[in-house]
Structures are given as structure tokens and as C-alpha cells.
Amino acid sequence: MAPTSTSRIRLLHETLRRYLKMNAGDHLDKVIAKTRDEDLAVVLSQMLPRFQQQLFERLPTSERKAGVIVEMQAPFGKEMLEPLPPEDAAAILREMATDDAADIIADLSEDQAQRVLDILDDAEQVEELMTYGEDTAGGIMLPDFVALVANNTAEEALRALRRSADVEMIYYIYVVDDAGSLVGVLSLRKLVAAPPESLVKDLMDSDVISVRTDADQEDVATMVARYGFVAVPVVDDTNKLIGIVTVDDVIDVLQDEATEDILKMAGAGTELGETDGVWSNLRVRAPWLMASSVGGLIAAGVMGTFKETIEAHYYLALFVPIILGLSGNVGTQSATVTVRALAVGQLVHGEKNWRVVRRELAIGIVLGLFFGVLIGGIGWAFAQSFFYGMTIGLSLAAGMIVSNVVGTAIPLVLSRLNIDPAVATGPLVTTSVDILGILTYFSIATLLGAFLPPSGAGG
Amino acid sequence: MAPTSTSRIRLLHETLRRYLKMNAGDHLDKVIAKTRDEDLAVVLSQMLPRFQQQLFERLPTSERKAGVIVEMQAPFGKEMLEPLPPEDAAAILREMATDDAADIIADLSEDQAQRVLDILDDAEQVEELMTYGEDTAGGIMLPDFVALVANNTAEEALRALRRSADVEMIYYIYVVDDAGSLVGVLSLRKLVAAPPESLVKDLMDSDVISVRTDADQEDVATMVARYGFVAVPVVDDTNKLIGIVTVDDVIDVLQDEATEDILKMAGAGTELGETDGVWSNLRVRAPWLMASSVGGLIAAGVMGTFKETIEAHYYLALFVPIILGLSGNVGTQSATVTVRALAVGQLVHGEKNWRVVRRELAIGIVLGLFFGVLIGGIGWAFAQSFFYGMTIGLSLAAGMIVSNVVGTAIPLVLSRLNIDPAVATGPLVTTSVDILGILTYFSIATLLGAFLPPSGAGG
Numbered sequence: 001m002a003p004t005s006t007s008r009i010r011l012l013h014e015t016l017r018r019y020l021k022m023n024a025g026d027h028l029d030k031v032i033a034k035t036r037d038e039d040l041a042v043v044l045s046q047m048l049p050r051f052q053q054q055l056f057e058r059l060p061t062s063e064r065k066a067g068v069i070v071e072m073q074a075p076f077g078k079e080m081l082e083p084l085p086p087e088d089a090a091a092i093l094r095e096m097a098t099d100d101a102a103d104i105i106a107d108l109s110e111d112q113a114q115r116v117l118d119i120l121d122d123a124e125q126v127e128e129l130m131t132y133g134e135d136t137a138g139g140i141m142l143p144d145f146v147a148l149v150a151n152n153t154a155e156e157a158l159r160a161l162r163r164s165a166d167v168e169m170i171y172y173i174y175v176v177d178d179a180g181s182l183v184g185v186l187s188l189r190k191l192v193a194a195p196p197e198s199l200v201k202d203l204m205d206s207d208v209i210s211v212r213t214d215a216d217q218e219d220v221a222t223m224v225a226r227y228g229f230v231a232v233p234v235v236d237d238t239n240k241l242i243g244i245v246t247v248d249d250v251i252d253v254l255q256d257e258a259t260e261d262i263l264k265m266a267g268a269g270t271e272l273g274e275t276d277g278v279w280s281n282l283r284v285r286a287p288w289l290m291a292s293s294v295g296g297l298i299a300a301g302v303m304g305t306f307k308e309t310i311e312a313h314y315y316l317a318l319f320v321p322i323i324l325g326l327s328g329n330v331g332t333q334s335a336t337v338t339v340r341a342l343a344v345g346q347l348v349h350g351e352k353n354w355r356v357v358r359r360e361l362a363i364g365i366v367l368g369l370f371f372g373v374l375i376g377g378i379g380w381a382f383a384q385s386f387f388y389g390m391t392i393g394l395s396l397a398a399g400m401i402v403s404n405v406v407g408t409a410i411p412l413v414l415s416r417l418n419i420d421p422a423v424a425t426g427p428l429v430t431t432s433v434d435i436l437g438i439l440t441y442f443s444i445a446t447l448l449g450a451f452l453p454p455s456g457a458g459g
Numbered sequence: 460m461a462p463t464s465t466s467r468i469r470l471l472h473e474t475l476r477r478y479l480k481m482n483a484g485d486h487l488d489k490v491i492a493k494t495r496d497e498d499l500a501v502v503l504s505q506m507l508p509r510f511q512q513q514l515f516e517r518l519p520t521s522e523r524k525a526g527v528i529v530e531m532q533a534p535f536g537k538e539m540l541e542p543l544p545p546e547d548a549a550a551i552l553r554e555m556a557t558d559d560a561a562d563i564i565a566d567l568s569e570d571q572a573q574r575v576l577d578i579l580d581d582a583e584q585v586e587e588l589m590t591y592g593e594d595t596a597g598g599i600m601l602p603d604f605v606a607l608v609a610n611n612t613a614e615e616a617l618r619a620l621r622r623s624a625d626v627e628m629i630y631y632i633y634v635v636d637d638a639g640s641l642v643g644v645l646s647l648r649k650l651v652a653a654p655p656e657s658l659v660k661d662l663m664d665s666d667v668i669s670v671r672t673d674a675d676q677e678d679v680a681t682m683v684a685r686y687g688f689v690a691v692p693v694v695d696d697t698n699k700l701i702g703i704v705t706v707d708d709v710i711d712v713l714q715d716e717a718t719e720d721i722l723k724m725a726g727a728g729t730e731l732g733e734t735d736g737v738w739s740n741l742r743v744r745a746p747w748l749m750a751s752s753v754g755g756l757i758a759a760g761v762m763g764t765f766k767e768t769i770e771a772h773y774y775l776a777l778f779v780p781i782i783l784g785l786s787g788n789v790g791t792q793s794a795t796v797t798v799r800a801l802a803v804g805q806l807v808h809g810e811k812n813w814r815v816v817r818r819e820l821a822i823g824i825v826l827g828l829f830f831g832v833l834i835g836g837i838g839w840a841f842a843q844s845f846f847y848g849m850t851i852g853l854s855l856a857a858g859m860i861v862s863n864v865v866g867t868a869i870p871l872v873l874s875r876l877n878i879d880p881a882v883a884t885g886p887l888v889t890t891s892v893d894i895l896g897i898l899t900y901f902s903i904a905t906l907l908g909a910f911l912p913p914s915g916a917g918g
Binding site: 293 | 685762777780785789822837893
């Protein structure tokens with residue numbers, strides 16, 4: 001079967017929408033039967049709420065309903081399960097991995113959550129999972145895993161494995177001692193290849209990396225990505241094995257963290273979906289715009305102090321947008337590169353940081369000189385005034401050099417102070433660069449005005 | 460063993476650097492012996508080139524040298540292997556997975572690559588891998604995998620598995636027919652649990668998703684992430700199984716794609732490292748700055764046509780930065796959210812897109828009205844002129860509404876035209892918003908000037 005490409009998803013979407021509009025139940029059932037939960041979820045997320053509801057209700061089994069909910073973004077699970085009778089909701093939750101069920105129950109209203117937990121058999125395990133912080137290893141771990149006892153033989157271990165029908169996918173087999181403490185890891189392949197009488201503890205690799213339940217999910221994800229693991233064991237503070245974090249959850253965490261960085265850089269929140277409603281959108285975005293307003297008012301105030309210069313040479317105002325635009329772009333470019341290099345671990349700490357800042361200074365100087373001469377030259381020709389050309393060229397060069405260094409240095413400093421550097425490229429920094437740029441521009445104009453008598457179109 | 464956190468990496472870095480400076484060979488060897496390749500690579504990437512060289516040379520075996528190179532970003536592998544005698548380089552390459560070796564040989568000079576290929580035993584396989592496009596499934600696949608024959612029994616299959624000592628990690632076991640065509644997939648667990656005499660074809664799941672060698676690596680990664688696979692089989696155009704793409708490579712692809720989107724949004728290239736040198740940095744960034752310059756010059760030209768308005772009311776110029784800043788920020792916010800939602804597949808196609816644009820229009824109107832009244836009011840008070848207040852308020856509202864809709868619509872349109880929407884938030888769009896904003900601002904000022912006689916500080 002070929003992978004489900006964008007064009008196939010579009011076709012699926014159009015087919016389902018047509019059948020939903022026609023209320024063609026039989027046709028819908030046929031399409032649903034031959035479509036994977038993951039693909040249905042992609043299409044569902046594009047649909048209007050009433051179609052989502054209709055399609056969800058047509059899913060033939062609790063298992064498929066569970067499968068689709070797990071693939072959807074919150075709050076889909078809550079929306080579908082909240083209005084159901086608790087028995088039906090529990091039947092669906094029972095089909096999910098315990099960590100997914102815990103996340104969705106945590107989203108439900110307190111009443112519905114309690115009613116559902118009263119019915120579920122593994123309520124205790126679910127409730128325990130709900131106690132871990134959402135962004136910790138405990139919050140994303142799976143409490144179902146395969147563990148062998150170190151003193152068993154390979155044959156006993158294989159027999160135990162055959163019995164553990166509950167566990168869908170075996171990534172690694174962890175080995176525990178009699179107290180349940182993690183002591184090693186073993187691949188199923190090595191176990192299969194071993195002589196039946198050999199002991200698990202002699203086959204296992206005792207250099208096993210684990211994480212604590214309270215480890216930050218981002219650190220866990222970075223580690224799994226770095227070491228190329230497909231799972232990592234989670235232990236409590238007595239080193240007792242209590243779950244595993246699997247690579248598919250790690251991918252979700254990495255994607256979410258990239259999303260968070262991207263959105264933060266624009267001052268647009270930290271999560272997609274967070275801004276789905278008009279009001280939540282305003283709540284997330286307005287503070288940054290407010291910061292930008294304050295910066296803009298300060299810039300206006302700074303410009304106001306140069307009233308005489310502006311009134312004398314109105315042409316200067318025409319080049320304000322280009323000076324702010326170029327300085328802002330240069331600063332955003334270097335800040336973006338630095339923030340991302342920090343996020344993927346290419347820039348951590350050490351002597352290299354100062355080299356990076358020095359290099360950006362060199363780049364800023366080259367860019368500043370080039371664009372200073374270019375735009376200054378155009379300004380000179382445009383206004384027929386050497387004074388304008390000099391003012392524009394010098395301020396642009398100064399603005400670009402400063403922006404480039406500031407854009408690089410701020411994320412490095414923030415990272416050193418353990419503050420998320422992604423905020424550094426947001427509206428706050430763009431605005432600071434604006435204020436600095438205007439101050440430089442009109443100061444140079446005022447200064448040069450005293451030495452170089454202005455002339456030309458604006459004089 | 461606890462995971463290697465940032466603080467442990469810092470400690471490791473400082474220790475290694477101290478020993479390198481002291482030339483303390485024995486101490487270095489001890490630290491190297493107890494550090495994982497992945498962690499050494501993180502520290503190495505922070506080091507100056509001469510320390511990198513020294514540390515690399517101290518790695519005790521070809522296996523460890525291979526392990527470290529694989530974890531480093533290009534061009535580290537090329538830099539280390541280019542000056543080595545071909546025999547030594549080949550010894551190191553032999554320790555790598557074939558796909559990694561192929562990538563590094565492709566980076567070497569033609570001469571050195573040929574000398575190395577002459578020595579390598581699996582040169583043919585390496586050369587074949589080198590023929591696939593770098594960004595395709597063929598370019599990231601591993602040609603070593605476990606495949607069983609459909610007509611074998613479970614017992615025969617297990618025996619075959621025990622012999623395949625070459626394959627480090629078994630993700631899934633693929634099943635092929637006598638012609639080598641992919642016909643199914645099987646988990647090792649299911650094979651182990653099956654009665655010895657049962658046939659592989661009766662145990663396997665024949666609904667196996669595969670990708671073609673020429674499939675775009677981003678599509679492959681998105682698919683693996685969506686379905687939660689740990690590997691996906693790669694077939695040629697006759698459906699013959701020729702390799703697998705594993706989840707650790709998928710994570711790298713997803714990280715690289717996120718990096719690409721982030722950098723593109725700022726007009727700062729597509730890859731980290733691409734901008735490591737001053738000149739390559741200029742080459743990547745200058746075109747965007749040039750585009751921004753042209754936009755800025757157009758903005759200056761537009762402003763120039765309003766010479767009389769500006770000369771008559773110099774105070775108008777003071778609010779240019781805040782109007783451009785706020786409109787630009789609003790546009791960047793909505794463009795960023797839209798670009799990311801498209802990238803992670805939350806926004807694909809369908810009726811929902813028009814809802815998104817309509818919603819952004821609503822948000823733009825609320826934000827525009829709020830900031831229009833606020834900043835317009837401040838402008839009124841500041842300049843003691845209702846005319847200024849009205850001009851500023853109206854232009855700000857218009858600018859923010861237009862920016863918000865444009866910022867959302869452009870990525871959606873680009874995506875529909877199969878153009879990468881990440882370019883939409885780059886300097887090009889910011890600049891267009893600038894030009895539109897200035898045109899609106901001074902048009903409104905000129906228009907209102909005819910109706911509302913200006914007064915106050917600037918009049």
C-alpha cells in the first residue's frame with residue numbers, strides 16, 4: 001500500500017464531506033472501514049465541528065473511536081467523550097494506552113472524569129499517571145512495558161514474553177532485579193539467539209540509560225534523539241522501573257517544542273490551537289503588540305526631540321522605514337540562526353560563543369558598509385545632497401552592525417541565564433532595535449547638519 | 460546511568476578542554492573511554508578546529524572514530540577523513556552504517572573518494588546509495604534489514620534471524636516473496652510467540668505501508684511520525700524491498716525541516732552551518748536584505764509623493780515607526796501561526812481555510828480598533844490635534860486589519876500553489892506590509908487634511 005500523500009488526503013476529505021452532506025451512511029461506513037485511524041484524524045481535523053461529530057459517531061467500534069481520538073489534537077477527545085454516557089466513554093478509554101487515557105480524562109469535567117474513573121478497571125494506574133506534571137517524563141510515559149528478571153534463564157524469559165500479550169510493541173526488554181529496580185537492557189533478538197539455559201543477567205547490557213519521572217520532557221526527547229533510541233525507561237527515585245517513553249511520543253514532543261520556538265519568536269503564543277478562538281488569540285497576541293506599542297511611542301518621543309532637524313530636512317523622514325526595516329531584518333536573521341542553533345544543541349556553551357559573536361560583528365560590518373554605501377548613494381542621488389547620503393549611509397551601517405551583534409548576543413546571554421532564548425527574536429527586540437535605529441539616525445543627521453550644510457530637494 | 464544533561468555536557472567540555480591544553484594524554488584517554496560517542500560529538504561540535512582534530516586522533520579505535528563522525532554535522536567527517544591515508548579512512552568507514560558511509564564519501568574530494576572506494580568491500584552498495592537524491596527515501600535508507608520469505612515456517616524464520624548477526628537492531632521483520640517483492644510485515648514478538656510449524660505468510664500483516672526510493676524525505680518523515688512507526692520499508696519501482704528508513708533518521712529529517720522553516724521565515728537560508736563562514740553567510744542573507752532595500756526605497760518613493768502633507772505636519776512622521784511596527788508584528792504573528800499549522804499538517808485544505816481567514820479578519824478588526832483608539836488617542840493628546848489622532852487611529856486600524864488577513868492568506872495561497880509557505884513571513888512580506896501601511900497612512904492624512912483642518916503642535 002502506498003503512503004497516504006497530501007493528494008490522497010484531499011481526495012479522502014472530499015469524498016467524506018460529500019457523503020456526509022448526502023447523509024450516505026453505507027458509503028461512509030465503507031470508506032471508514034478501509035481508512036486508517038491516523039488518516040481519518042488528519043481529515044477530521046480539517047472539518048467543521050458538526051461533521052466531526054457525525055463522522056465520529058459513525059466509527060463502528062470503541063477501538064476505532066479510541067484510535068481516532070488519540071491521533072487528534074486536544075480538545076477533540078474531551079468534546080467527544082464529555083456528552084457520552086460514562087459507560088460508553090469508559091469503553092472507548094479502555095482501548096487507549098494508559099497515558100493517552102489519563103491525558104483525556106484530565107481534560108474532562110470533574111464530574112464526568114469521576115464517573116468514568118469509577119467504571120474503569122485500571123483507574124488506579126490512570127489516576128497515578130494523572131499526578132505527574134504534563135511536561136515531564138512521567139506525563140508522557142507508558143506504564144505498560146516488558147521487564148524480565150535478571151536471574152531468569154533465556155528460556156524462562158521467552159516463555160514470559162509469549163504470555164505478555166498485552167504489550168503491543170516491544171522496543172527494548174528491560175531487566176529488573178527482585179526488588180523491581182532497573183539493572184539492564186536486552187534486545188529481543190539477542191534473547192532469541194541465546195542458548196536457552198543462559199541467564200538474562202549475563203546477556204543483558206547493564207549500561208542502561210534511564211530518566212526520572214520528573215525529568216523535563218524536552219530533555220528526555222533531546223536525549224532519545226541524540227542517542228537514537230526507540231524508547232527510554234522511566235524510573236522513580238528508588239530506581240524502580242515504572243514505565244517507558246517511546247519514540248513516537250518523543251517525536252510529538254520535538255514537534256511541539258519546534259512549534260513553541262517558532263510561535264514564541266513571533267510573539268504568537270506557545271501552542272497551535274491555543275489561538276483557535278478569537279478571544280484566546282487576542283489574549284496571547286495583545287501583550288506583545290502592547291510592548292511593541294510602547295516601543296513605538298518611545299521611538300516617536302525620540303523622534304520628537306529632533307523636531308527641528310526633521311522640519312528643516314523633511315526628506316530624512318522618507319528613509320526612516322528603510323533604516324528600520326533593514327536593521328530589523330538583519331537583527332531577526334542573526335537572532336533566528338542563534339536561537340535555532342541553541343535549540344538543536346549546535347551551540348551550547350564554551351569558547352565558540354565568543355567566536356560566533358565576533359563573526360556576526362564581522363558580518364554586520366560587511367553588510368552595514370555595503371548597504372550603507374548603496375542606500376546612502378541612492379539617497380545622495382535622490383535628494384541631490386551629499387549631507388543626506390552621508391547621514392543615511394552612516395546610520396544604516398551603524399544600525400545594521402549593532403542589530404546583528406545584538407541579535408546574536410541576546411539569545412546567547414538569555415540561554416546562559418536559563419531564560420528561553422526564543423523570546424529574543426520577538427517583537428520586544430525588533431522594537432528595541434527600532435528605538436536605537438531612530439536615535440542613531442537623527443543624532444547623526446543633527447551632528448552632520450552642523451558640519452555639512454544640507455542642500456538639495458529637501459533643504 | 461543518569462541521562463547526560465546540559466550541565467554534565469558542560470563539565471565534560473571543560474574537563475576535556477583542560478586536558479587538551481595540558482596535553483594530558485592519559486587523562487584524556489580515560490575520559491574518552493567512559494564517554495559515549497554521542498556525548499563526545501556534542502562537546503566536539505563546541506570546540507575549536509585544532510582541539511577537534513586532537514581529540515579525534517586520540518579516539519582509540521576505528522569503531523569509535525566512526526561512531527563520533529556519524530554523530531557530527533557535515534563537514535566534520537570530510538575534514539577528518541580527507542587527510543588520512545585511504546586505508547585508515549576506509550577502516551573507519553567500514554564501521555559505519557552503509558548510508559552514513561555513502562554520505563561522507565560523497566563529501567570527500569573525488570580523488571580520495573575513489574581511493575577509498577577501491578579499498579572498501581561493499582563499495583558497490585555504497586556507490587548505489589550515492590546515486591539516490593540526498594533528500595529522498597533512497598538517500599536516507601539503510602540497505603541492511605531483516606527480510607523473511609513468506610513460505611518459510613516460523614522455525615526456519617527464527618533460525619535465519621539468529622544467523623543475521625550483521626543487523627544491529629531489528630525494528631520490524633519484513634516479508635518478501637520468492638522474487639524479493641515486499642508482501643508483508645511481522646513483529647519479532649509475534650514470530651517468537653507462534654507455533655514453530657506455522658507459515659510466515661499466515662502470521663504476517665499484509666497491509667504493509669512502503670515508500671519508493673524517490674519519495675521526498677519530508678513526506679516519509681511525516682508519514683512515519685503520523686503512523687507512529689519505528690521504521691518504514693523502501694521499495695524500488697518493481698516493489699522489490701531494498702532498504703528501510705529508521706525512526707532516528709526520521710527525527711533528524713523532522714528537525715532539519717523545522718530548522719529550514721524557521722530560517723526561511725527570517726530569510727536566513729535553509730540550514731544551520733550553511734552560514735558558518737562570513738562569505739557564505741553574506742551570500743545567503745544579502746538577497747533578502749536587497750529585497751527589503753527595494754521595498755524600503757519604494758516606501759520612500761511613496762512617502763515622497765506626500766511631500767506637502769509631511770512638510771505641513773511634521774508630527775505625522777513620528778508615528779511612522781509605530782504604524783509600521785504594529786502592522787508588521789500583527790502580520791508576522793498570523794503568518795507564523797499559519798505557516799506552522801501547515802507544516803505540521805493541522806491545516807491542509809478544505810472549508811476550514813476560509814474559516815481561518817475569516818477568523819483572522821475578525822481578530823484584525825478587534826486588534827485594529829483597540830490599538831487604533833489607543834494610539835490614536837495618545838496621538839491626539841500628544842499633538843493636541845483631533846486630526847492627528849484620527850489619522851493615526853484610522854491608518855493603524857486599517858494597517859493591522861489588512862496585515863492580519865494578508866499574513867494568513869498568503870501562506871494558504873502559496874501552499875495551494877505548492878510553493879513553500881515559509882517564505883511568506885520573510886522580509887518580502889514585511890516589506891510589502893510596510894509599503895501598504897505608508898500608502899494608507901499618508902493617503903488618510905491627506906484626505907482628512909482636506910476635511911479636518913489640522914491644528915496643534917505640528918500644525
